[in-house]
Amino acid sequence: MVFSVSCLFAELERPMRKEKMSWEEKDSLLAEVYGRPPDFFESLGYTPEILEAMKPTPASEAVEYMFLDRAKRALAEAGYSALQFLAANRGVSAVELAKRLNRGANAIGLVNAIYEEAIEREMVRETAKDLLIRKIVAAFPDGWSSTGKVGPSVTLRWSHEFLDYVNDPDLFRNAVTIELHLTKDHPPPEGWKPQPQNDSLIDELFDRYWPAEQASADCG
Numbered sequence: 001m002v003f004s005v006s007c008l009f010a011e012l013e014r015p016m017r018k019e020k021m022s023w024e025e026k027d028s029l030l031a032e033v034y035g036r037p038p039d040f041f042e043s044l045g046y047t048p049e050i051l052e053a054m055k056p057t058p059a060s061e062a063v064e065y066m067f068l069d070r071a072k073r074a075l076a077e078a079g080y081s082a083l084q085f086l087a088a089n090r091g092v093s094a095v096e097l098a099k100r101l102n103r104g105a106n107a108i109g110l111v112n113a114i115y116e117e118a119i120e121r122e123m124v125r126e127t128a129k130d131l132l133i134r135k136i137v138a139a140f141p142d143g144w145s146s147t148g149k150v151g152p153s154v155t156l157r158w159s160h161e162f163l164d165y166v167n168d169p170d171l172f173r174n175a176v177t178i179e180l181h182l183t184k185d186h187p188p189p190e191g192w193k194p195q196p197q198n199d200s201l202i203d204e205l206f207d208r209y210w211p212a213e214q215a216s217a218d219c220g
Contacts, residue, residue, distance in 0.1 A: 045151030
């Protein structure tokens with residue numbers, strides 16, 4: 001299917017919540033926080049093709065917000081808010097959530113809607129933790145693995161998803177720090193699977209890098 005950018009924008013009911021951070025701003029954030037070398041992304045397993053595909057374009061942003069609009073409409077038709085639907089389907093991946101919701105929604109739009117409501121309700125920290133666990137379980141159905149051509153950070157891409165949907169530099173720092181600890185600096189043992197709730201390792205990472213007392217200021 002070929003999308004027309006003008007038609008995509010016309011389909012949207014609302015403007016963007018706030019201007020997205022550019023690729024250069026995101027890249028600068030990583031350099032600022034970690035003093036990373038020029039091959040930082042490559043060291044995580046990102047190929048040049050993946051890096052190029054990650055750069056936002058007007059067309060990709062139009063598609064993303066069309067997906068958000070469709071997800072919100074599907075949720076309304078089903079009689080749920082985004083967070084209600086998330087809570088009603090515990091431990092289910094974003095892809096499976098979209099299949100269960102159906103009505104034209106997909107995982108990208110649904111996750112975007114989930115974070116949008118989490119921002120409004122000041123529940124970003126707990127929502128981010130929930131979605132991270134779901135992503136780990138979906139990405140590593142047989143348990144954690146640090147082997148293979150593609151590194152676990154690329155497989156998860158949780159922090160980049162978080163940046164795309166929340167657009168907050170400070171919270172992105174938290175997410176990147178958690179993700180790097182988990183995927184690169186101190187990975188869990190092979191075969192590890194997080195508990196759907198109250199996982200000790202995930203709780204420890206959030207307590208260390210995103211303390212609960214900071215949550216009251218999330219996106220505020």
